Amino acid sequence: MEKRRSKILYVDHKFCPGCGHGIVNRLIAEVLEEMNEDKGAICAVAVGCSSLMPDTYGVDIVQSQHGRASAVAVGLKRCRPDNMIFSYQGDGDALAIGFSETMYAAIRNENITVILINNNNFGMTGGQMSPTTLENQRTTTSPYGRDVSITGNPLDVIKLMSTLEL
Ligand SMILES: Cc1ncc(C[n+]2csc(CCOP(=O)(O)OP(=O)(O)O)c2C)c(N)n1
Structure with a gap:
């Protein structure tokens, strides 16, 4: 039996073939429909x-x-407290340039959902090293593998956030 296509995904996605973003987009759409949150x-x-x-x-x-994105999501939630608000971000976005925004949304225990797609690199710009790049992982800016003696260890944001007292 063919699975019914989510109404939220009205045309095919534009991600690269084989990329996990398309799968995650579909899963979010299905969950939103299951939760009756597809309108709001x-x-x-x-x-x-x-x-x-x-x-x-x-x-x-x-x-x-x-x-x-998480700061914008916080603003949306404060304007629209009854709507389900979520952000959709990469690891470079949420944990490098946006680390402060992501952490402070968690520190304040904001009522938003942050969906973080961790592909362990800055994908769109060509695969540079990001905070979550694994030890010895090769990227365009760590061609011999990530050397943690120079860069520090990969960031485990879940571990970090689990230390917060809410
Ligand atoms: C202020 C600013 N700095 C840098 C860029 C360049 N830039 C565009 S996409 C991107 C990489 C994003 O990587 P990530 O958040 O991990 O998402 P992915 O593409 O891997 O899904 C960067 C650095 C930009 N657009 N704006």
């Missing part, structure tokens, strides 16, 4: 591959500046 949900997307989402996605989406 508002998303803040970031700069990076997540910025391809608005072209093909049938919920209201605000395009944020690089790193600011």
Whole structure:
């Protein structure tokens, strides 16, 4: 039996073939429909591959500046407290340029959902090292593998956030 296509995904996605973004987009659409949030949900997307989402996605989406999607999501939530608000961000966006915005949204225990797609590199700009690049992982800016004696260890943001007292 063919699975019914989500109404939120009204045209094919524009991500590269084989990329996980398309799968995650579909899963979010299915969950929003299951939760009956497909009409009221508002998303803040970031700069990076997540910025391809608005072209093909049938919920209201605000395009944020690089790193600011969780801050924009917080603003949306404060204006629209009854709507389900989420951000959709890459690891470079949420954990490098936007680290402060992501952490402070967590520190304040803001009532938003941050969906962080961790591909361990800055994808859209050509695969540079990001905070979550693994030890010895080769990227365009760590061609011999990430040397943690120079860069520090990969960031485990879940571990870090789990230390917060809310
Ligand atoms: C202020 C600013 N700095 C840098 C850039 C360049 N830039 C565009 S996309 C991107 C990489 C985003 O990587 P990530 O957030 O990990 O998302 P991915 O593309 O891997 O999904 C960068 C650095 C920009 N657009 N704006």
